[in-house]
Amino acid sequence: MDMSQYLDVFLEESSENLQTLNQNILELEKDPENKDIINSIFRVAHTLKGMAGSMGFTDIAELTHKMENVLDKFRNDILKVDSNIINVLFKCLDTLEIMIDNIRDGNDEKISIDNLIKELENVGESKKEQKDEKSNIDFTLNIYDENIIKQAKEKNYNVYTAEIILTDDCLLKSARSFLVYKTIEDLGEIIKTVPSVDDLEQENFQDRFYIMFLTQKNADEVKDLILNISEIKEVNINSIAESSKSINNLETKKQSDNQLESNNIDVDINKKQENTKAKITKEEEKNKKAHQSVRVDLERLDKFMNLVGELVIHRTRLEQISTNYRLGELHETLEQVGRITSDLQDLVMKVRMLPIERVFNRFPRMIRDLSQELGKDIDLIIKGEDTELDRTVIDEIGEPLVHLIRNAADHGIEKTEERIKLGKPAKGTIKLIAYQEGNKAVIKIEDDGKGLDLEKIKRKAESIGISTEGMSENDIKNLIFMQGFSTSEKVTDISGRGVGMDVVKTKISNLGGTVEVVSEKGKGTAFIIRLPLTLSIIQALLVKVSDETFAISLGFIDRVININVNEIKLTNNKEVILYRDKIIPIIRLSEKLNLKSVESNNKYIVIVKTGEKTVGLLVDELLGQQEIVIKPVGKLLQNLKEYVGATILGDGLVTLILDVAAIV
Amino acid sequence: MARVLIVDDAAFMRMMLKDILTKNGYEVIGEAPNGAKAVEIYKLEKPDVVTMDITMPEMDGIQAVKEIKAFDPNAKIIMCSAMGQQAMVMEAIKSGARDFIVKPFQPERVLEALKKVLG
Numbered sequence: 001m002d003m004s005q006y007l008d009v010f011l012e013e014s015s016e017n018l019q020t021l022n023q024n025i026l027e028l029e030k031d032p033e034n035k036d037i038i039n040s041i042f043r044v045a046h047t048l049k050g051m052a053g054s055m056g057f058t059d060i061a062e063l064t065h066k067m068e069n070v071l072d073k074f075r076n077d078i079l080k081v082d083s084n085i086i087n088v089l090f091k092c093l094d095t096l097e098i099m100i101d102n103i104r105d106g107n108d109e110k111i112s113i114d115n116l117i118k119e120l121e122n123v124g125e126s127k128k129e130q131k132d133e134k135s136n137i138d139f140t141l142n143i144y145d146e147n148i149i150k151q152a153k154e155k156n157y158n159v160y161t162a163e164i165i166l167t168d169d170c171l172l173k174s175a176r177s178f179l180v181y182k183t184i185e186d187l188g189e190i191i192k193t194v195p196s197v198d199d200l201e202q203e204n205f206q207d208r209f210y211i212m213f214l215t216q217k218n219a220d221e222v223k224d225l226i227l228n229i230s231e232i233k234e235v236n237i238n239s240i241a242e243s244s245k246s247i248n249n250l251e252t253k254k255q256s257d258n259q260l261e262s263n264n265i266d267v268d269i270n271k272k273q274e275n276t277k278a279k280i281t282k283e284e285e286k287n288k289k290a291h292q293s294v295r296v297d298l299e300r301l302d303k304f305m306n307l308v309g310e311l312v313i314h315r316t317r318l319e320q321i322s323t324n325y326r327l328g329e330l331h332e333t334l335e336q337v338g339r340i341t342s343d344l345q346d347l348v349m350k351v352r353m354l355p356i357e358r359v360f361n362r363f364p365r366m367i368r369d370l371s372q373e374l375g376k377d378i379d380l381i382i383k384g385e386d387t388e389l390d391r392t393v394i395d396e397i398g399e400p401l402v403h404l405i406r407n408a409a410d411h412g413i414e415k416t417e418e419r420i421k422l423g424k425p426a427k428g429t430i431k432l433i434a435y436q437e438g439n440k441a442v443i444k445i446e447d448d449g450k451g452l453d454l455e456k457i458k459r460k461a462e463s464i465g466i467s468t469e470g471m472s473e474n475d476i477k478n479l480i481f482m483q484g485f486s487t488s489e490k491v492t493d494i495s496g497r498g499v500g501m502d503v504v505k506t507k508i509s510n511l512g513g514t515v516e517v518v519s520e521k522g523k524g525t526a527f528i529i530r531l532p533l534t535l536s537i538i539q540a541l542l543v544k545v546s547d548e549t550f551a552i553s554l555g556f557i558d559r560v561i562n563i564n565v566n567e568i569k570l571t572n573n574k575e576v577i578l579y580r581d582k583i584i585p586i587i588r589l590s591e592k593l594n595l596k597s598v599e600s601n602n603k604y605i606v607i608v609k610t611g612e613k614t615v616g617l618l619v620d621e622l623l624g625q626q627e628i629v630i631k632p633v634g635k636l637l638q639n640l641k642e643y644v645g646a647t648i649l650g651d652g653l654v655t656l657i658l659d660v661a662a663i664v
Numbered sequence: 665m666a667r668v669l670i671v672d673d674a675a676f677m678r679m680m681l682k683d684i685l686t687k688n689g690y691e692v693i694g695e696a697p698n699g700a701k702a703v704e705i706y707k708l709e710k711p712d713v714v715t716m717d718i719t720m721p722e723m724d725g726i727q728a729v730k731e732i733k734a735f736d737p738n739a740k741i742i743m744c745s746a747m748g749q750q751a752m753v754m755e756a757i758k759s760g761a762r763d764f765i766v767k768p769f770q771p772e773r774v775l776e777a778l779k780k781v782l783g
Contacts, residue, residue, distance in 0.1 A: 171766040175753035230777040
């Protein structure tokens with residue numbers, strides 16, 4: 001079932017629900033006994049779970065379910081609300097928020113909820129043990145530590161352990177503990193902390209922690225200083241006895257790795273907790289690394305790109321000037337500038353690039369659902385998901401890919417029985433491959449299904465009035481991209497409404513890309529999409545038509561030939577040339593663009609390829625190849641379909657960039 | 665009566681803090697919308713205590729703490745942090761901040777921190 005129509009409502013409602021949850025849990029923290037709040041939280045979480053479940057977002061549903069379990073324990077008085085549980089609940093809310101944001105952004109990044117669920121289960125179960133942690137803490141010391149203590153005593157230092165209890169509603173506990181740590185450090189030397197400094201930093205502790213330290217101050221002085229920090233509920237300072245016997249020596253032997261452990265709890269449980277802790281810490285470290293990035297508004301990046309574009313324009317202007325006046329010295333400097341601007345360009349391009357993984361990620365799920373729906377056994381193989389593309393392309397390419405993959409699953413792959421009859425492996429395979437090729441990114445969608453039926457396409461073409469006579473097989477196959485061209489007799493839910501392929505094509509052309517199809521009957525079909533890596537700076541050929549200069553993106557150009565006008569022949573009332581035994585239709589740009597034609601026999605033909613079509617554009621002069629920056633033409637000229645934009649050349653001239661796909 | 669300098673880029677926050685402080689007998693001797701201004705005012709006025717926001721334009725709170733501490737090692741600075749700025753708070757403490765309060769402000773917390781720092 002297509003749930004996408006409900007997505008907006010779902011997103012809106014779940015954001016509201018999360019907001020409510022956040023508020024309610026905050027209230028609960030202040031008023032832990034209030035059953036009304038707990039019930040309200042329970043209700044909202046339940047709603048969220050139901051919605052997520054029906055939208056097929058299983059992770060969200062599972063996480064909220066586990067939250068419910070914990071909340072249920074509050075309701076039934078099995079569990080008491082404390083800051084630790086609240087923290088975990090908040091963490092869950094944060095994760096849920098990220099998940100929902102990801103859905104909103106169409107970002108299919110998977111967020112692991114395993115650790116959170118473990119944490120939730122932990123707070124539900126290990127609660128009891130954690131409660132009587134108090135004052136049974138042992139500082140397990142190694143020989144090295146004991147030596148320090150001995151020496152310190154000889155030098156008249158006091159050795160203390162301080163138990164620091166934070167207020168129940170203390171926020172940013174690790175920063176708070178750090179403040180305490182720093183205060184004590186200023187007074188003397190810290191030997192050990194329980195839990196370890198790392199755990200303190202990661203906030204892996206309840207409401208209290210312990211620090212063993214040396215100082216020349218007396219206990220009361222230290223206590224006062226620590227109490228002068230806010231949000232500290234209690235400080236207990238104990239002096240360490242004369243000999244180190246009070247320190248558990250047996251423990252020392254047990255723990256050769258001199259790791260600290262709050263050993264009142266059964267070792268087994270402890271180990272388990274430490275394990276999860278370690279995992280969480282690792283996860284957090286990973287997160288930290290991943291967060292070594294800055295989120296930047298796309299608009300700013302666009303602006304940045306634009307500015308780099310301006311820079312390129314002015315560089316070319318300067319280059320022109322230096323050539324005009326033969327300024328050698330300037331030229332050398334400009335070369336440097338040129339190199340830096342290219343680097344800048346590369347950089348800003350890279351900044352805007354995202355791995356195509358983001359788009360690909362949703363397909364395994366889709367194929368799974370599709371194969372169930374269609375009763376076909378389909379395997380999806382994804383390769384090159386780390387290929388990077390411009391953000392804009394990533395945003396736009398998803399939809400056409402969905403179409404193509406649906407088509408492959410629906411029309412391409414045969415039913416299992418049929419495949420077995422044909423001697424093919426029972427399981428159909430769809431391959432989704434991405435790679436970079438020059439300055440293009442290529443995405444291939446291959447299936448090993450029945451391939452395109454040439455006869456069917458021919459019949460269909462003729463029925464809508466297209467003559468297929470003289471067309472190559474390849475050309476005929478590419479007819480499927482025409483508007484209103486669906487050969488499927490039966491329109492299914494999945495594909496075959498006859499809107500798919502031409503929409504796919506248009507979308508890809510809009511991105512400056514091309515799509516073609518290669519197919520062999522009985523063997524399978526492959527769609528090959530070629531996309532430019534970047535959208536705003538391109539290599540272009542500058543041509544002159546009449547008095548005007550135009551730019552044509554090199555991406556379209558197959559070759560350029562010099563001809564005599566007399567070589568142009570007429571067939572079927574259309575102008576063509578014969579080039580290397582091929583008939584190529586000609587478009588006179590001067591006519592197409594309503595410019596007066598220049599009387600001369602010596603002209604050039606720019607042979608352009610757009611997808612399946614090859615056409616020659618007749619121009620008067622070639623001016624050369626240049627890197628140009630595409631600028632939108634603005635509202636007033638928006639309706640001119642023949643141009644994709646404009647650019648400013650080195651001499652300051654504004655030049656229109658031809659939209660080859662629209663002209664041919 | 666202790667003299668306080670309030671540093672925060674949001675006028676709203678400054679207003680709130682100022683209300684809390686003046687109602688409880690503190691004298692707000694200045695307000696700064698960024699770290700640079702804060703350092704400037706500190707050097708002129710030598711307040712008893714500074715409340716310092718962390719993320720601000722021009723100069724952030726951490727840099728401001730460093731510069732104020734360089735000028736006056738005994739300066740008493742309380743950081744104003746939002747949840748999730750743990751790392752920055754630690755950075756500020758390393759640089760010499762004496763305490764921190766977490767937004768949204770609760771008056772009693774703010775007063776507790778001030779009293780203790782001045783204590």
